[in-house]
Amino acid sequence: MQNIGLVTKDLELSMDYSKIANEYNWFIDNTYKPEDILKWITTHNEVAVLWDESTIRVKDNLHIFKEIRKNLAGPIIVIDKMKAKNKLNWFFELGVDDYLSFSDEFDELNLILNQRINTYNKIYHQKKHEYRYIYFGDYQIDLEKYKVTKDGKDLGLTPKELKLLYYLIKHKQQVLDRDQLLEGVWGDFGVMETSRMVDIHISHLRDKIEANPKKPEWIKTKRGFGYFFNGEFTTK
Structure with a gap:
């Protein structure tokens, strides 16, 4: 059984999710204090947060x-009874994986949770890499600590931004359209406003690694086709 942190003040929601989650082999850790989640990540080994x-x-x-x-x-999946489109960009920038309308149905949420958790497990918990570090320009990607630094300074990439960068690098000089990026980075499951989401993450990624995001050096656009990583890299 895997633990999921639920941040809510809605007792009925907590009880319903806890009851249903047990049927899917989840255990819900409920709190109205978000700081509890930080403690539970270590003590309860949380695999996801609602x-x-x-x-x-x-x-x-x-x-x-x-x-x-x-x-x-x-x-991290944010649920909202009154889903607001103007929050979508901001949530993605913060590293939210999904922003969903509130639902009493747990089936779809369970499928999304499984898919997202499996994706993170492949990235975070697969320790047998052929290499640990990727270098390009003045940048270093650490695949074990899962962070990107420039001249030793952490650039603060979100997990999704880092995975997007890593995926582009692995397919160096190959132009990837939005559908390919969705499948490779998001898993192409339950994704809403898909094309826009890819563009948003590319934009945020450029803001963090490009000297001039309007004239990118590393992440190029092939108009009408998609995006590609431009440059050489080494591994260690």
Whole structure:
């Protein structure tokens, strides 16, 4: 049984999810204090976090949320009774994996959780890499600590941004369209507003690694086709 942290003040939601989750071999750790999640990541080995935006706003707990994202090797899914499109970009920038409308049905959420957790497991918990480090320009990717640095400074890439960069590098000089990136990075499951989401993450990634994001050196666009990594890299 795997533990999932649920951040909510809605007791009924907590009880319903806890009851249903047991049928899917999940155990729900419920709290209305987001800081509890940071402790449980270590003590309870949380594999994912569900955040109820309807009762506890991410914006009001931004520092804690960022710490959770930094330390959790698993997906964060925000659920909202009144899903707002204007929050979508901001949530993705924070490293949220999915922003979903609230639902009493757990079947779809269970499928999404399984897919997201499996994706993170492949990245975080697969220790037998052919190499640990990837170098390009003044940048270093550490595949064990899962971070990108430039001249020793952590650039603060979200897990999704780093996975996107890694995927582009692995397919160096190959132009990847949005569908290929969705399948390779997101798993192409339950993704809404897909093309826009890829573009948003590419834009955020460029903001962090390009000297001039408007004239990118590393992540190029092939107009009408997609994106590709431009440059050489070494491994160690």
